Amino acid sequence: MLDAKWLFRVILPVGILIFPIISWSVESEYETPVYREVEYHAVLIGINAYPGSYLPYSVNEIQNFKQTLLKCGNWFQSNIKVLIDGNATKQGVQESIEWLAENADEDDVSLIYFVGHGGRDLNGEFIVTYDGEIHDAELAEYISGVQGVVVVVIDACNSGGFIDELKGKNRVVLTACRGNERTYQVKELKSGIFGFFLNMSLSWFTKRVETTYMLTKMLSIYYSRSLGNNSEYVIHPQIYDGTIGFTKIINHHPYMDKIFTPSFLYVSQAKRDRVLWRMEGGV
Structure with a gap:
């Protein structure tokens, strides 16, 4: 049974912090009328089965995100490519981004979401595919041919370092942490x-x-701080936004029937005995 004092002490402050963000999101729906039809395309990449460097939850994270997109009114199965484990090769990633370039026009939104190992070397930051590495400059070249707004999400170590190479007009980059x-x-x-x-x-x-991003950053920092006394567990998500106005990702969400479910309490239940997997590696 959850302690009532604990609920009041933790959930109320978090709720107060979240409310302005929710309100801003709702109000902004009316600030920028949409006069054109926007199509949404995504490439979702998750790798668990790295040779010799297993990560347990990359695929689960990608699959959960895909289900969220499909429930929200503006995403279709045919517009989402998913690369998992052995299919998430360097060539597979490049070809999937080429598919985005072939299908997205200047009015569309394209999303590239990578979950797996990341790292840095003398050539810059990189993400680790199933069979190799893609450096930040290479990824920038891949997405250069994609029209419209391109949103890149990277959940990997050292991911913040990708921003310098990926930034540009109509580019949005969200990363799990700073470059270091x-x-x-x-x-x-x-x-x-x-x-x-x-x-x-x-x-x-x-x-x-x-x-x-604002809400994700707040909750990620709050949660990661409670994982242990070692400050290395604390992450600071980063953003670059080269668009004008706001970039909509979903049309609607059924949050009202979920807001009080136990999942919402994860942000407040962190203890100091969590089992962690570092998302750092290379080949």
């Missing part, structure tokens, strides 16, 4: 910390990239 930080997957969440709260924000509270 590591991030983690947590057994309790069955997800990366950043990815869990990103999905929760879109499922229940926010619709646009900007407000989703």
Whole structure:
């Protein structure tokens, strides 16, 4: 049984902090009327089965995010490509982004979401595919041919370092941590910390990239601080936004019937004995 004093002490302050973000998200629906039809396309990449460096929850995080998109009114199965484990090769990622370039026009929104190992070397930051590495400059080249708004989400160690290479007009980059930080997957969440709260924000509270980032960052920092005394567990999600106005990701979300479920309490239940997997690696 959850302690009533604990609920009041933790949930009320978090609720007070969240309310302005939710309100901003709702009000902004009326600030920028949409006069054109926007199509949404996504490439979702999750790797558990790295040779010699297993991560347990990358695929789960991607699959949960996909289900959130499909429930929200503006995403269709045919517009979402999912690359998992052995299919998430360097060539597979490149070809999937080429598919985005072939199908998205200047009015559309394209989303690239990677969950797996990341790292940095003398050539810059990189994400680790099933069979190799994609450096920040390479990923920037891949997405250069995609028209419209391109949103890149990276849940991996050192991911903040991608921003310098990926930034540009109509580009939005969300990362799990700073360029010099590591991030983690947590057994309790069955997800990366950043990815869990990103999905929760879109499922229940926010619709646009900007407000989703604000809430995700707040909850990720709060949760990661409670994982242990070592400050290396603390993550600081980052954003770059090269768009004008707001970028909508979803049309609607059924948060009213979920807001009081136990899942919402994860942000407040962190203890100091969590099982963690570091999302850092290379080949």
